[in-house]
Amino acid sequence: MNKNMGFWIMVLFCGIYIITSTAVAEPLKIAMVTDVCGVNDQSFNQSAWEGLLRAQKELGVKIAYKESRQDEDYGLNIATLTDAGYDLIWGLGFSMRDAILSTAQVNPDQKYGIIDFSYGPDTPLNVGCVVFQEEQPSFLVGYIAGKMTRTNKVGFVGGIKFPLIEKFEYGYMAGVKLANPACDIMSEYAKSFTDAAKGKIIASRMYQEGADIVFHASGSVGDGVIEAAREKNRWVIGVDKDQNFLAPDHVLTSAMKRVDHALIDMVKKLAAGEFQGGQTVVYNFSNDGVGIAPTSDRHVPRTVLDETDDLIRKIKSGALVVPSTRETYEAFIK
Known part of the structure; x- marks a missing residue:
């Protein structure tokens, strides 16, 4: 075997080895x-x-x-x-x-x-x-609720009370107050993320007491909140993903956590x-880790959505810092 032939055999062997190695690579x-x-x-x-x-x-x-x-x-x-x-x-x-x-x-x-x-x-x-930063989309849906309430009463239903869920609560409340300082906000925790019946009871009570929009951050408890909105013919705001598909005529918007x-x-x-x-x-x-539901334009006026777009720009620039705790919320509304 001459040197040239040996060289090309080696090249061919390496090529086959590379192809074979690539072919058998396991996916993640x-x-x-x-x-x-x-x-x-x-x-x-x-x-x-x-x-x-x-x-x-x-x-x-x-x-x-x-x-x-x-x-x-x-x-x-x-x-x-x-x-x-x-x-x-x-x-x-x-x-x-x-x-x-x-x-x-x-x-x-x-x-x-x-x-x-x-x-x-x-x-x-x-x-x-x-x-x-769950408080950011919660702030926007709160702003929408403050602009769209007709009774000047809105509600929040949380799952279990701890700092993460409080970010949803205080962000939402701050948005409501920015849009409508005179609006009353009812807030209650279900002490569960799975008890849909408890969510329905809490939301039904809020609607009975005059709230026309309720935002939930409560996992499967929210199924009951959405059911109460459907039965009472009121608005509900979903969480984590676009929940409009669960009640297209009653889910006003959703605070999306991507x-x-x-x-x-x-x-x-x-x-x-x-x-x-x-x-x-x-x-x-x-x-793009948070946002509001793409279906928001089904029920929220374009003028209000334009205002939320402006709020997003201010949040991104740092001109507006959304509160996430009781202390920062109280400082914000002052």
């Missing part, structure tokens, strides 16, 4: 663990799953989920997916903070993500945290080798 495997509301909650969890479905379609990743029926399921579900060899495992919701942390600490080579919680400077290098956008964005980063472990990514108006 991404999984998520839902909270107790389940994957078809028509809100938070469903939005996350829709994000992974987009990642499957656009990026060719393999996806899966495990549903949690109770808080005790979180650790088991995360461990099961860890054993199954997924490249990235998401825990949906702050309630999984302990389960994600403990599992990540004993599996340092496994990548995890958590939605709605940050470990701050103590975040493990194999964990990526995602949080949202969990779907965040998940596909983070999967793209993983595919590019840019997974942000040990860090927290914040989603807001500036990176």
Whole structure:
């Protein structure tokens, strides 16, 4: 065999090796663990799953989920997916903070993500945290409610009272007061994210007491709030995703928390080798992580939507800082 022939055989062999290696490359495997509301909650969890479905379609990743029926399921579900060899495992919701942390600490080579919680400077290098500025879209739907109420009374129904849900509450209240300082705001928590019957009772009472618009940030409790709006022929404002499809004639708008956008964005980063472990990514108006429902123009006048567009510009520029706590809300309305 002469030297030239040997050279070309080597080139051919390398080419076959490269082609074969490319062909057998495994797609990324991404999984998520839902909270107790389940994957078809028509809100938070469903939005996350829709994000992974987009990642499957656009990026060719393999996806899966495990549903949690109770808080005790979180650790088991995360461990099961860890054993199954997924490249990235998401825990949906702050309630999984302990389960994600403990599992990540004993599996340092496994990548995890958590939605709605940050470990701050103590975040493990194999964990990526995602949080949202929920007060921003809540402020806009509050502004819409303040402009559109005919009774000068509106309501807010929360799930369980803790700082994350309070961001929805105080952002909404600030928006209402900016649009209509004379408007009264009723607020009540269901102490649950799953009790739809409780949501219906609370919202029905608010409507009975004169509220004509109620905003909920309450998971599946909101199903009952929406049902009350339908029965009482009043307006309701949805949350997390565009919920107009649940009651097209009664869902005025929705405060969208783009969990779907965040998940596909983070999967793209993983595919590019840019997974942000040990860090927290914040989603807001500036990176399309929050917004109001695209169906808002079905019921909200164009003039009001133009005003909300102006508010978005002010928020993005920093000229307007939306309150997210009682203290910042009280300072805002003064």
